[in-house]
Amino acid sequence: MGREGRQLTNKDVRLILTHGWQANKPDPFSPRLARPTRTSLGVKKNWDAISAVVEGFGVAAVLVTLLYLAQQVRQINKQSYVGAFQHMQDQLNNYLQTVSGSEDTAAVVVKGRQAYSNLEDIERLRFEYLQFQLLNIVESHYTQARHTALDDDYRAWVENNLQEIVRGQFSYPGCIEFWSSAGPYFEPEVQALVNRALGKE
Numbered sequence: 001m002g003r004e005g006r007q008l009t010n011k012d013v014r015l016i017l018t019h020g021w022q023a024n025k026p027d028p029f030s031p032r033l034a035r036p037t038r039t040s041l042g043v044k045k046n047w048d049a050i051s052a053v054v055e056g057f058g059v060a061a062v063l064v065t066l067l068y069l070a071q072q073v074r075q076i077n078k079q080s081y082v083g084a085f086q087h088m089q090d091q092l093n094n095y096l097q098t099v100s101g102s103e104d105t106a107a108v109v110v111k112g113r114q115a116y117s118n119l120e121d122i123e124r125l126r127f128e129y130l131q132f133q134l135l136n137i138v139e140s141h142y143t144q145a146r147h148t149a150l151d152d153d154y155r156a157w158v159e160n161n162l163q164e165i166v167r168g169q170f171s172y173p174g175c176i177e178f179w180s181s182a183g184p185y186f187e188p189e190v191q192a193l194v195n196r197a198l199g200k201e
Contacts, residue, residue, distance in 0.1 A: 088141045092165070095134055105130070113172035131178055132185075134169055138162050139190045146189065159193065166197035 099109050105126065112119050112127035119127055145158035170179060176198060183191050 088137065091137045095130070095137065098133075099130060111174075112178070113174045116174035116177040127174075128178065128182075131170075131175065131182065134165075135182070135186065135190075135194070138166060138193070139186055142190055142193055143187070162193060163197040166194050170194070170198060 098105065100106055108119070108123045108126045109130060111123065112131075116124075116127070141158060142162055145155045170176065179194060179198070183194065186194075
């Protein structure tokens with residue numbers, strides 16, 4: 001019991017008056033705090049060990065999650081690239097089908113390739129429409145690869161593939177003549193791509 005809860009005796013009073021309380025000795029009337037036992041110290045060490053183990057598992061879980069997400073991103077990118085390539089192939093096939101599906105259309109394309117300036121007004125309109133359709137396909141897929149693809153090899157492959165398409169469809173006097181007036185309608189990087197394909201750079 002503390003000092004407030006105990007009745008002082010005459011002997012206690014004499015001790016206080018004679019010696020006073022020594023600062024380096026505990027107050028005999030104050031309650032003493034319990035010292036940590038071996039058991040309590042052991043429990044603390046166990047909790048520290050458990051915390052360290054839990055923290056280690058947390059770090060490992062984060063690493064595993066990051067590796068899994070990286071794998072998923074790579075898989076999604078591959079699927080995206082395959083889908084983009086298939087879409088480009090479908091558009092090119094539709095373009096070729098348009099050109100070859102009609103004898104009149106094919107005749108306009110052949111005449112325009114020979115000399116763009118010799119086309120009649122109706123022929124010129126049809127020829128320009130078909131050329132712009134093909135160039136729009138090239139621009140769309142080139143822009144997509146440049147700005148969304150994470151793989152440098154894939155971007156290089158798309159660029160080379162598109163240059164081959166341009167080279168195969170535009171390496172004619174009439175198409176080159178048409179491109180000289182149509183080029184400014186496209187983005188600078190697309191203009192550069194077509195010019196490289198046609199040997200103008």
